[in-house]
Amino acid sequence: MFVSYKWLQEYVDLTGVTADELAEKITKSGIEVEGVEILNKGIKGVVVGHVLEREQHPNADKLSKCLVDLGEGEPVQIICGAPNVAKGQKVAVAKVGAVLPGNFKIKKAKLRGEESNGMICSLQELGIEGKIVPKEYSEGIFVFPQEAEVGADAIALLGRDDQVLELSLTPNRADCLSMLGVAYEVAAILGRDVLLPESNLEPTAEKAADYVKVTVEAHEDNPLYAAKIIKNVKIGPSPLWLQARLMNAGIRPHNNVVDITNYILLEYGQPLHAFDYDRLGSKEILVRRAHDGEKLVTLDDMERTLTSDHLVITNGTEPVALAGVMGGANSEVTSDTTTVLLEAAYFNGQTVRKASKDHGLRSEASARFEKGVDPNRVQLAGERAAYLMAKFAGGEVLEGTVMVNTLKVEPAVVSITLEKINRVLGTGLEMSQVKDIFDRLQFEAAIEGDTITVTAPTRRGDIKIEEDLIEEVARLYGYDNIPKTLPVGTASGKLSAYQKKRRDVRNFLEGAGLYQTFTYSLTSEEKAAQFALETREAIRLAMPMSEDRSVLRLSIIPQLLEVVKYNSARQNDSLAVYETGNVFLSNGKEVLPDEEEHVAAAITGLWHNHSWQGEKKPVDFFVLKGILEGMFEKLGLNDRIEFVQAQVEGMHPGRTAEIRLNGTKIGFAGQVHPNVQKDLDIKDTYVFELSLKALLAENAEPLFYEPIPRFPSITRDIALVVNKETVSGTLKEIIVTEGAPFLKEAHVFDLYEGDKMEEGKKSIAFSLKYVDTERTLTDEEVTKVHEKVLAALEEKAGAVLRG
Amino acid sequence: MQERLKELQAEAIQKIEQSSSLKELNDIRVAYLGKKGPITEVLRGMGKLSAEERPIMGALANEVREAIASRLETKQAELEAAAVQAKLASETIDVTLPGRPVKAGNHHPLTRIIEEIEDLFIGMGYEIAEGPEVEQDYYNFEALNLPKGHPARDMQDSFYITEEILLRTHTSPVQARTMEKHQGKGPIKIICPGKVYRRDNDDATHSHQFMQIEGLVVGENIRMSDLKGTLEIFAKKMFGEDREIRLRPSFFPFTEPSVEMDISCKICGGHGCSVCKQTGWIEILGAGMVHPNVLEMAGYDSKKYTGFAFGMGPERIAMLKYGIDDIRHFYTDDIRFLMQFAKHE
Numbered sequence A: 001m002f003v004s005y006k007w008l009q010e011y012v013d014l015t016g017v018t019a020d021e022l023a024e025k026i027t028k029s030g031i032e033v034e035g036v037e038i039l040n041k042g043i044k045g046v047v048v049g050h051v052l053e054r055e056q057h058p059n060a061d062k063l064s065k066c067l068v069d070l071g072e073g074e075p076v077q078i079i080c081g082a083p084n085v086a087k088g089q090k091v092a093v094a095k096v097g098a099v100l101p102g103n104f105k106i107k108k109a110k111l112r113g114e115e116s117n118g119m120i121c122s123l124q125e126l127g128i129e130g131k132i133v134p135k136e137y138s139e140g141i142f143v144f145p146q147e148a149e150v151g152a153d154a155i156a157l158l159g160r161d162d163q164v165l166e167l168s169l170t171p172n173r174a175d176c177l178s179m180l181g182v183a184y185e186v187a188a189i190l191g192r193d194v195l196l197p198e199s200n201l202e203p204t205a206e207k208a209a210d211y212v213k214v215t216v217e218a219h220e221d222n223p224l225y226a227a228k229i230i231k232n233v234k235i236g237p238s239p240l241w242l243q244a245r246l247m248n249a250g251i252r253p254h255n256n257v258v259d260i261t262n263y264i265l266l267e268y269g270q271p272l273h274a275f276d277y278d279r280l281g282s283k284e285i286l287v288r289r290a291h292d293g294e295k296l297v298t299l300d301d302m303e304r305t306l307t308s309d310h311l312v313i314t315n316g317t318e319p320v321a322l323a324g325v326m327g328g329a330n331s332e333v334t335s336d337t338t339t340v341l342l343e344a345a346y347f348n349g350q351t352v353r354k355a356s357k358d359h360g361l362r363s364e365a366s367a368r369f370e371k372g373v374d375p376n377r378v379q380l381a382g383e384r385a386a387y388l389m390a391k392f393a394g395g396e397v398l399e400g401t402v403m404v405n406t407l408k409v410e411p412a413v414v415s416i417t418l419e420k421i422n423r424v425l426g427t428g429l430e431m432s433q434v435k436d437i438f439d440r441l442q443f444e445a446a447i448e449g450d451t452i453t454v455t456a457p458t459r460r461g462d463i464k465i466e467e468d469l470i471e472e473v474a475r476l477y478g479y480d481n482i483p484k485t486l487p488v489g490t491a492s493g494k495l496s497a498y499q500k501k502r503r504d505v506r507n508f509l510e511g512a513g514l515y516q517t518f519t520y521s522l523t524s525e526e527k528a529a530q531f532a533l534e535t536r537e538a539i540r541l542a543m544p545m546s547e548d549r550s551v552l553r554l555s556i557i558p559q560l561l562e563v564v565k566y567n568s569a570r571q572n573d574s575l576a577v578y579e580t581g582n583v584f585l586s587n588g589k590e591v592l593p594d595e596e597e598h599v600a601a602a603i604t605g606l607w608h609n610h611s612w613q614g615e616k617k618p619v620d621f622f623v624l625k626g627i628l629e630g631m632f633e634k635l636g637l638n639d640r641i642e643f644v645q646a647q648v649e650g651m652h653p654g655r656t657a658e659i660r661l662n663g664t665k666i667g668f669a670g671q672v673h674p675n676v677q678k679d680l681d682i683k684d685t686y687v688f689e690l691s692l693k694a695l696l697a698e699n700a701e702p703l704f705y706e707p708i709p710r711f712p713s714i715t716r717d718i719a720l721v722v723n724k725e726t727v728s729g730t731l732k733e734i735i736v737t738e739g740a741p742f743l744k745e746a747h748v749f750d751l752y753e754g755d756k757m758e759e760g761k762k763s764i765a766f767s768l769k770y771v772d773t774e775r776t777l778t779d780e781e782v783t784k785v786h787e788k789v790l791a792a793l794e795e796k797a798g799a800v801l802r803g
Numbered sequence B: 001m002q003e004r005l006k007e008l009q010a011e012a013i014q015k016i017e018q019s020s021s022l023k024e025l026n027d028i029r030v031a032y033l034g035k036k037g038p039i040t041e042v043l044r045g046m047g048k049l050s051a052e053e054r055p056i057m058g059a060l061a062n063e064v065r066e067a068i069a070s071r072l073e074t075k076q077a078e079l080e081a082a083a084v085q086a087k088l089a090s091e092t093i094d095v096t097l098p099g100r101p102v103k104a105g106n107h108h109p110l111t112r113i114i115e116e117i118e119d120l121f122i123g124m125g126y127e128i129a130e131g132p133e134v135e136q137d138y139y140n141f142e143a144l145n146l147p148k149g150h151p152a153r154d155m156q157d158s159f160y161i162t163e164e165i166l167l168r169t170h171t172s173p174v175q176a177r178t179m180e181k182h183q184g185k186g187p188i189k190i191i192c193p194g195k196v197y198r199r200d201n202d203d204a205t206h207s208h209q210f211m212q213i214e215g216l217v218v219g220e221n222i223r224m225s226d227l228k229g230t231l232e233i234f235a236k237k238m239f240g241e242d243r244e245i246r247l248r249p250s251f252f253p254f255t256e257p258s259v260e261m262d263i264s265c266k267i268c269g270g271h272g273c274s275v276c277k278q279t280g281w282i283e284i285l286g287a288g289m290v291h292p293n294v295l296e297m298a299g300y301d302s303k304k305y306t307g308f309a310f311g312m313g314p315e316r317i318a319m320l321k322y323g324i325d326d327i328r329h330f331y332t333d334d335i336r337f338l339m340q341f342a343k344h345e
């Protein structure tokens, strides 16, 4: 809502309060003022000029040579390029030395050989937006009414010597979608009175009821419909001050009748509609729901197909307006209109909302109905508009209002105790202070003991319960004045075990060199299904904004591969990233899905690069596995984890492992399938994805100190020849089982698959460490266990010592 | 004889002084102190001396030998030290060459902000509550005093999956669920961080997915002044002790009274600049006293219990704190962006 500072002064005395100060006060007491616009934008030296002569420029087809009286000294010659300049016009002239918006200075100039002493201005040149300039002047200069005084300040005449406060209104304060509503608010803030506008209607012999009959079929949608008839109107431009006020509020002037309905919309917040009575084609107004498929051409010349959800105003048979949204072209006021039927109605907000949504038509009018207009101002607004039509369109307002009124107007009555106000706010207010606040708001308030009973005016439909009164008190008392305290009571806060472990996982992965990412949960149908740990039907949005963001992800990896692709395309092809976040597993359409938190990572390019010392290490499976093992170690779960060779869709068939926790699959790790890498145009990329939920649900053994061995250990290294398919994990398992209880540690230290080996064989070397915590082991004891290990290796895995 | 010994001593010492290598020094040792050396030779001639002279001569000869030997030792130490010095000098490296990099990633800036806020409130006795991102319309709207057809639902156009299920538009449903779980009893003090979704076209200031952090305190005597005190502590810890705060009345369907909190603009010091839209203030969060309808719907007696709630956007806070100009950076994950959030503040 745009509020003109000058216009507002008609309703509230603003003496001693500048526009900026007012903005600050309004903001602090509840309605955010987004800005204060100075309308004249630094314009200086623009006056009303009288075009005495106009002739064709001798050297330019499109220019005119004008002789203009500026009300001082001799008339001056001005060259003008506007097509509509004509002799006798009163126009806005930027004199030599004038300044236009953008600090554009007007100088004496020669245009095609002819002297020009100033510039005749269009409204756009004076800083008014093209879309609100009256249509007839939008392509040329603006022409003042003849009564404009030559030499007068053109900016003042156009109402541009003003400031406009831009209010950002929350949905509960629809009352401030009107100048009067703002006036009540400002009056309460400043503790001043509100002056109401007048409407003086002369009695006439003819009665409106003889011209029209009103019937409402849909009372719920339209509890109040009031029609007035104004005869003998002369359509023409409205007074300049009125046009100026509309433009300052961002509305384009049309003609006096339409401008007056818009003016009342701004003044009272009540949308009105003017029909050309003669074009209605009947003496009847019937308000009803539209028939399915019924058509109406609206004012914007669009044909609208209606349904029974939409409320229409009809002439008894044909629709003539989409109620509360837009009038029909068939009954529009034109320059030939002489009799106006003026509609002032109360339409149900939800009905209007549905229609404006269905037809993509949001207007100043529909917005106000949607939020609810003041039921007590509907008729007043109609009266006032009729009065202005009589005054500024020469009309004759017929006696009476033809009306159907089933609207029940009951102001809200709310009681509250002073104790409650102070208890909720933490204040120590006195009853007199509270009473004063309601007086300033012009709310009726009665005190009985500790209780104050408030009757809220109908314009403030947002006041319904005790808390609404507390809010009124708080905002007008001022939040600055409320003390600062802290909640009483001692509670200790901490992270849950899951939250703590999740932080540990993040910190570990970052310590290992991975950067955390945040990617979108919404993805394309195609991507959603890729790399999923668990395949369930993807969850699709009912109305996605784009196909790329239409379903919820089942895996994080596709998003991370996008990150790899994005960065690779920008010369960052060595990358290590991870993400923790939910994937969404459907449980059927009508119930909530399972949301499972996963952790996923992608590494690509060089893992390590220390160029001047010649150290370069590309990523591989074991870099990735090392990170995972470190993470499992951190969580104390290494003993319960297995890596098992596996096939996963989209992954390299030979370089992928399924990860199991206590024998149950919780994720996988490996290289992305080379075909997928090629499609994405990325280098070899290794990824993992695990169910973080499953991983963190598992608890580590409690931490206990284990004594440091006091006795020396004995190490035996063995190189085993096995079939190529035999995996080291199998061998290690045998070693660990058989080596008990003295075997402390066993690790692979060499792998040889070269040509010195027999076809189909490879050699794996293990280092075995034996130790006893109680005493020094003898060589014989170790040998005994070691031989047992070797025998088992041969028996169970066909492993023989390499000769 | 005596002269001869003195001569030999002077001669040897001069040679020692002039020597420049351990080998030369050794040669001198052999030459003067060896069995075939001149001193031995001199001593051999001692037989010709008288019994009185012999011990005097013997003592002198030993004196000369010792003088030469001691000088040799000193010189040897000197030469050895010089040799070590030379070896170390030849091992000099360029210490300005870069070190072997240690790999380390870091938190995404949003996690950084969220954890900072979480820790701050944990310190004030809050716990962290989380909830589903795919929500029932009931918890996302109705339980928060936003019945179907409420005009404020317009403010947050949503991604629906079915008529009753949608992607949550705020983290408030976690509050509704937490209150419901408490079955109308006892105090609540929680912080709810999480992802939320709205039907917005992604541009520099909008994102269809973003983060939110909300807080909720419910108890038997929770006042608006408690909210004000809590927010002030938060703002000063998060943005600096020198920041001023102000509360402005506002509107949210789930709180009443509702406020928005501004902090004084750090960039212009409150005088007005483009960041604060010339107002000197920057909007940080929305808050208010929990609406009685919300308390009642969750099973709390609104006559007995009151509460406050607040909510803010980590993206916005990160943008203000780090001067980030485009919200899309948070979700594009350009490594050149991510890497900038490693260091301590």
Ligand SMILES: [Zn+2]
Binding pocket: B265, B266, B267, B268, B269, B270, B271, B272, B273, B274, B275, B276, B277, B278, B280, B281
């Ligand atoms: Zn600033």
